[in-house]
Amino acid sequence: MTRIGILSFAHMHAHSYAACLNTLPGVDLAGIWDADRKRGRAAAKSYNTSFVGDLEKFLAGDLDGVIVCSENVHHKDHVLACARAGLWVLCEKPLATTVADAKAMIRACEKAGVGLGTAFPCRFVTTLQDVKTRVEKGELGILLAAACTNNGSFPGGWFANPKLSGGGAVMDHTVHVADALRWITGKEFTKVYCTAARNFRDDIKTDDVGSLHLEMEDGLKVSHVASWNRPASFPTWGDVTMDLAGTKGSMYVDAFRQKVDVYSNAANSAEWAPWGDDANLGLVADFADAVAHRRAPAVTGEDGLRAVEVTVAAAESAKTGKMVKI
């Protein structure tokens, strides 16, 4: 039995990961720690596990690995603590809010001999896996341009508090696409330009929409929208889309458009009910397997670092109004 704990439910994805851990055979959700004891206890009750109020005791317990879902700025301290305890770690995205923190996390895990993964479930979205295969087979020829989006609704809470999140929609919704494009194309980002604004909520201190222009190796040009611009009435959480154009052809991808439309008088709104493969299950299953076999997770700390480099450069560009080299 592989025993995995969840460190904090600050990020709502922790709920999905907990449900996945409870689904996987041979895996045990072995405990929860949360700085917010009320939230942690409620989660432990929901997912039929124990709550440990002391972080040191939690990490010293009978665990093989930990999924870190605390606020972004705490990722570094929590990952370092896991590494000191000799535990494999899967860290929620973004890996860190600064490049220096991300590098320190990678170094600490290497030194401790533990695996470090970054939670980029897009790599486990079957649609995007198919896109990667098609691109690698050369169906589009040489890729020349990509126009991408990762829109979402406002997540609320600490996400819009820069002291805890490190940034707004640009930080929250750039990393998935940055990582997916690196993975699909095998190329690294070289330059970033970003225009960011707070145009949807007056009660927050971060940006809530950003428009990015990026370049990758070999001159591949990329645009991206990172936003919390979806209204509460939108039928789903948001999107990940890519329009890929190459020398032989183009492809438009709406990664999560495997759904049935639901119109309910009870909900007084329309909803998307997804039927595609559960990407979070793929992510968590890979991590559990990595822990069990003492191997690196499929999406590594280095992958997380590369995405952090993009968001940090985007933030600098938004401030200076200039293209920033990575």
Next chain:
Amino acid sequence: MSIAVVGNGPWGAAMAKVGGIRSVPTAHRALSRAGVEAVIVDSPIGSRPKHITAAVQAGKHVMVRGPLADTATRAESVIEAVRAAGVKIAVVHDAAHDPAYQQAVAQLSSGKIGSPGFFKIHVECPTPKEKGDGGLLWGSLIHELDWVQHHLGAIKGVFAQGVTQGGKSPLEYTMATLTLKSGAIGQVIGSRRPGVEPRTRFEICGKTGMIQFDTGEQPIETRTPRRRTASPLSNDIPRQQWEAFQVLLASGSTGLKAARQSLNALRVAKAMEQSIKTGKSVAVGRAHS
């Protein structure tokens, strides 16, 4: 009123069909035809100013698919020629007569989504068989730029990237961020490739809601032999453009005010060109025109 069409592009042909008139391949023949009082100019962007100027100096009213020229300076000269000749001019931009865009304007006006904070327009179109429309930016995206500055607000700055690929299957791809004076930001993305089905998607996001549109979702979808969609209308875009010109001809307006407003989109396009070239953001109006 007797109207002649100059040029042999698809837009001029559509106007000729709606108006029941024959198109004339050369400006000289159109302008020398007896009784012609107005001219529809559908010539390549490079010769458009020359043809319009010749027409207005011959006392003809003009309808032209925007832009007037490939630089603001040349377009201003054309407008001055129209003013001096005392004739009328209609500068047509497709999006203004597109019923989906018109519905978006109605929704914006209703206040349902609040003030726009972000927009994205993505246009895919086939590379035209006829050369000379100026390419993706000047032949296609200019219409969206005109619509944006009319209905979402004045554009103060742009950052743009562009790809141009020659060869057997040439691709044009342009991506731009537009910053509006209101503080809203948006993206205009366009691509051209031979043989693709035209598709336009747009979304406008406000504080209290959003609008989405996709021409991929149409009432008729055929698969013989390729997928083609259709959305027939009794009052389609060419007919609306023709009727608007008839209204202008019958009115007391000269069309000069609208023609001057169309220069804004031209300046934005010029700023996009400059940004693509320099890799820097460009303030609209400061680009070399």
